[in-house]
Amino acid sequence: MSSALLEVRNLRVEFPTRRGTLRAVDDISFSIAPGEVLGVVGESGAGKSLTGAAIIGLLEPPGRIAAGEILLEGRRIDNLPYEELRKIRGRQIGAIFQDPLTSLNPLYRVGDQIIETIRTHLPLSEAQARKRAIDLLQEVGISSAAERVDHYPHQFSGGMRQRVVIALALCAEPRLIVADEPTTALDVSIQAQIITLIKRLCREHKTAVMLVTHDMGVIAETADRVAVMYAGRIAEIGPVRDVVQNAKHPYTQGLMGAIPSIGGAEERLAQIEGSMPRLTAIPPGCAFNPRCPKAFDRCRVDRPEPIPVGTTQVACWLYEDARAKEAVHG
Amino acid sequence: MAEPARMARAPGPLLRVENLTRYFDVSPPLLNRVFEGKGRLYVRAVDGVSFEIDAGETFSLVGESGCGKSTVARLVVGLYQPTRGTIDFEGVDLGSAKARAANPQMQARMQMIFQDPYASLNPRWRVGDIIAEPIRFRRILSGRAAIAERVGALLRQVGLGANDAERYPHEFSGGQRQRISIARALAGEPEFLVCDEPTSALDVSVQAQILNLMKDLQRRLGLTYLFISHNLAVVYHVSSKVGVMYLGRLVEWSETKTLFARPRHPYTRMLLDAIPDLAMSGRARTPVAGEVPSPLNPPSGCSFHPRCPWANERCKSERPEAQRVPGGGAVACHAVEEGRLPEGPAVAPPAIA
Ligand SMILES: Nc1ncnc2c1ncn2[C@@H]1O[C@H](COP(=O)(O)OP(=O)(O)OP(=O)(O)O)[C@@H](O)[C@H]1O
Ligand SMILES: Nc1ncnc2c1ncn2[C@@H]1O[C@H](COP(=O)(O)OP(=O)(O)O)[C@@H](O)[C@H]1O
Ligand code: SF4
Ligand code: SF4
Ligand SMILES: [Mg+2]
Ligand SMILES: [Mg+2]
Numbered sequence: 001m002s003s004a005l006l007e008v009r010n011l012r013v014e015f016p017t018r019r020g021t022l023r024a025v026d027d028i029s030f031s032i033a034p035g036e037v038l039g040v041v042g043e044s045g046a047g048k049s050l051t052g053a054a055i056i057g058l059l060e061p062p063g064r065i066a067a068g069e070i071l072l073e074g075r076r077i078d079n080l081p082y083e084e085l086r087k088i089r090g091r092q093i094g095a096i097f098q099d100p101l102t103s104l105n106p107l108y109r110v111g112d113q114i115i116e117t118i119r120t121h122l123p124l125s126e127a128q129a130r131k132r133a134i135d136l137l138q139e140v141g142i143s144s145a146a147e148r149v150d151h152y153p154h155q156f157s158g159g160m161r162q163r164v165v166i167a168l169a170l171c172a173e174p175r176l177i178v179a180d181e182p183t184t185a186l187d188v189s190i191q192a193q194i195i196t197l198i199k200r201l202c203r204e205h206k207t208a209v210m211l212v213t214h215d216m217g218v219i220a221e222t223a224d225r226v227a228v229m230y231a232g233r234i235a236e237i238g239p240v241r242d243v244v245q246n247a248k249h250p251y252t253q254g255l256m257g258a259i260p261s262i263g264g265a266e267e268r269l270a271q272i273e274g275s276m277p278r279l280t281a282i283p284p285g286c287a288f289n290p291r292c293p294k295a296f297d298r299c300r301v302d303r304p305e306p307i308p309v310g311t312t313q314v315a316c317w318l319y320e321d322a323r324a325k326e327a328v329h330g
Numbered sequence: 331m332a333e334p335a336r337m338a339r340a341p342g343p344l345l346r347v348e349n350l351t352r353y354f355d356v357s358p359p360l361l362n363r364v365f366e367g368k369g370r371l372y373v374r375a376v377d378g379v380s381f382e383i384d385a386g387e388t389f390s391l392v393g394e395s396g397c398g399k400s401t402v403a404r405l406v407v408g409l410y411q412p413t414r415g416t417i418d419f420e421g422v423d424l425g426s427a428k429a430r431a432a433n434p435q436m437q438a439r440m441q442m443i444f445q446d447p448y449a450s451l452n453p454r455w456r457v458g459d460i461i462a463e464p465i466r467f468r469r470i471l472s473g474r475a476a477i478a479e480r481v482g483a484l485l486r487q488v489g490l491g492a493n494d495a496e497r498y499p500h501e502f503s504g505g506q507r508q509r510i511s512i513a514r515a516l517a518g519e520p521e522f523l524v525c526d527e528p529t530s531a532l533d534v535s536v537q538a539q540i541l542n543l544m545k546d547l548q549r550r551l552g553l554t555y556l557f558i559s560h561n562l563a564v565v566y567h568v569s570s571k572v573g574v575m576y577l578g579r580l581v582e583w584s585e586t587k588t589l590f591a592r593p594r595h596p597y598t599r600m601l602l603d604a605i606p607d608l609a610m611s612g613r614a615r616t617p618v619a620g621e622v623p624s625p626l627n628p629p630s631g632c633s634f635h636p637r638c639p640w641a642n643e644r645c646k647s648e649r650p651e652a653q654r655v656p657g658g659g660a661v662a663c664h665a666v667e668e669g670r671l672p673e674g675p676a677v678a679p680p681a682i683a
Pocket of ligand 2: 043048
């Protein structure tokens with residue numbers, strides 16, 4: 001997609017250790033258009049957070065980008081010097097993490113934190129920045145923002161703190177927001193408020209959002225497209241409706257079946273046997289093969305690459321096969 | 331494997347709690363109170379909760395963070411003592427530390443499973459010793475070989491292997507550790523398990539394995555569960571009855587199907603409405619304004635009134651008591667009692683998660 005705001009090409013994230021190099025993100029590619037929400041789901045340890053951290057340039061050493069490119073509005077950002085990257089972060093990319101307390105300094109009033117960030121990135125006076133901070137707090141749904149702006153983080157509840165963090169991520173009007181589990185620590189009622197907020201911002205400001213979560217319900221409500229990650233790879237990526245309601249990859253199918261539903265009559269939930277492999281023991285071929293009910297010989301030897309199947313991209317030999325047959329018969 | 335023999339049970343519910351109440355004293359130190367002229371300060375974590383659980387069923391408590399679910403769980407198993415109220419287990423009152431001490435055989439029949447599979451297992455003990463501990467403590471079996479055999483059987487029962495007894499907790503994943511917690515809870519041969527968010531720290535795929543296991547064990551061993559979760563879809567899947575808590579009070583309970591198909595209390599409707607829509611029916615959500623008020627200073631009258639679209643003057647001054655409703659269950663809401671509430675936005679099957 002040439003209109004992409006963010007483009008990730010063949011990204012690989014590695015951790016050198018004494019016993020060899022661990023590959024936590026292995027050759028993944030995707031893009032996000034302006035105003036689009038890309039959901040990223042998968043079990044814990046799948047590599048979701050590391051992908052997000054690589055994009056914002058916050059990989060903790062010894063973790064490093066070992067291969068691939070990250071482009072923001074067509075410009076490479078993965079190889080920039082630290083200072084330049086710091087300017088882009090905040091100005092063009094905003095970050096929201098699971099625990100709002102990690103993003104807020106408990107010793108400073110929330111307003112001062114927002115004002116400082118605004119003035120780092122935008123040429124505004126103190127008074128203008130303060131006005132903007134109040135407007136932003138209002139925009140994220142904090143009532144009496146003019147007074148609240150002078151409160152400390154501990155004076156806000158969890159849901160309100162997360163909204164302050166969103167205001168902080170938005171304050172320089174970034175083009176892209178990377179949100180890592182932004183609602184996981186929140187109750188459903190607050191979760192619903194935050195999701196509504198993210199959707200509205202996306203629509204009104206044309207902001208692109210990468211939304212990392214393991215909650216399929218949140219994805220179904222919020223995302224335009226979704227990427228399903230497994231063991232450092234993208235198993236399936238496509239329009240959210242197709243992936244949620246008509247999953248093609250056996251792993252996605254397993255995930256969807258495992259989610260209990262209200263109104264569902266099933267006595268037992270579908271269950272994916274076993275657990276995700278450790279990074280030190282990723283099986284050869286398709287990483288999902290020891291748990292896959294449909295695995296066959298080839299899956300244990302060759303690694304499937306994502307191929308287009310309908311509207312989605314799927315990394316699974318079942319579909320390669322179907323395509324080959326089509327080619328023979330057609 | 332041999333299932334533990336069950337005692338013949340008296341008729342009536344297995345557990346009945348009435349007016350269960352627990353306040354926590356969070357007052358500033360005495361000196362500050364004297365000099366700053368401040369009074370004592372209490373958190374009303376649980377405030378007059380009543381419910382019953384029949385043998386073999388699963389009763390769930392749901393509600394937002396801080397509403398008192400875990401406190402109820404801890405009161406029921408005796409980790410906290412109630413400020414007021416009774417906890418009646420098969421006709422024996424366990425509502426005080428003294429009563430619990432006098433009835434060790436009753437206490438032995440209940441066990442608790444916690445949310446965090448990382449914190450709840452002693453990291454320095456081998457899994458075998460962790461699971462054997464209740465067996466030794468209650469002298470259920472004696473002799474090294476007999477205990478080892480039982481531990482192996484318990485491990486197999488929860489889907490692990492007998493030789494996992496030799497390993498340490500850190501060698502297991504979160505889901506496997508939760509299985510170990512369940513094996514340990516079963517080792518004491520309980521018939522009543524209190525499960526406080528047993529799958530909340532786990533991925534959906536692992537959650538499905540644990541929920542299936544818990545249902546299998548319930549069927550095979552005739553277990554009764556008090557199940558705590560903030561995930562309504564999980565609660566729908568596992569429970570026979572559901573109670574909804576708000577700020578320390580039980581605002582509604584009923585049969586699971588009824589509660590989800592015909593929620594009555596405005597708070598229950600709000601919770602159901604807030605669930606993300608996996609079926610993508612395009613259902614318009616009305617995100618509720620406001621948040622849970624502080625339990626230090628709960629609103630007057632009905633504590634839900636600041637967030638309730640149907641609140642009126644009576645709601646602000648008079649606290650609604652739980653009233654039985656036709657078809658089973660109870661609701662504590664003036665508007666329901668007065669019949670001035672429209673039939674709720676029912677969450678109708680099939681499949682909304
Ligand atoms: N030991 C304690 N001392 C003081 N206050 C307490 C104590 N334990 C719980 N509380 C308070 O009592 C209320 C109910 O707490 P509880 O842990 O039962 O909530 P919960 O419904 O289990 O919430 P969550 O979903 O977050 O686990 C909260 O306001 C909590 O802060
Ligand atoms: N500092 C580190 N050193 C070694 N391995 C790491 C480190 N940080 C993360 N990993 C591993 O990388 C994988 C992906 O991690 P992460 O991106 O955090 O997963 P998630 O999908 O849960 O967000 C996991 O197997 C994790 O254990
Ligand atoms: S490639 Fe083979 S093992 Fe992997 S998901 Fe597809 S069928 Fe299963
Ligand atoms: S009692 Fe009044 S305020 Fe409380 S839930 Fe009912 S209508 Fe709303
Ligand atoms: Mg993560
Ligand atoms: Mg709790």
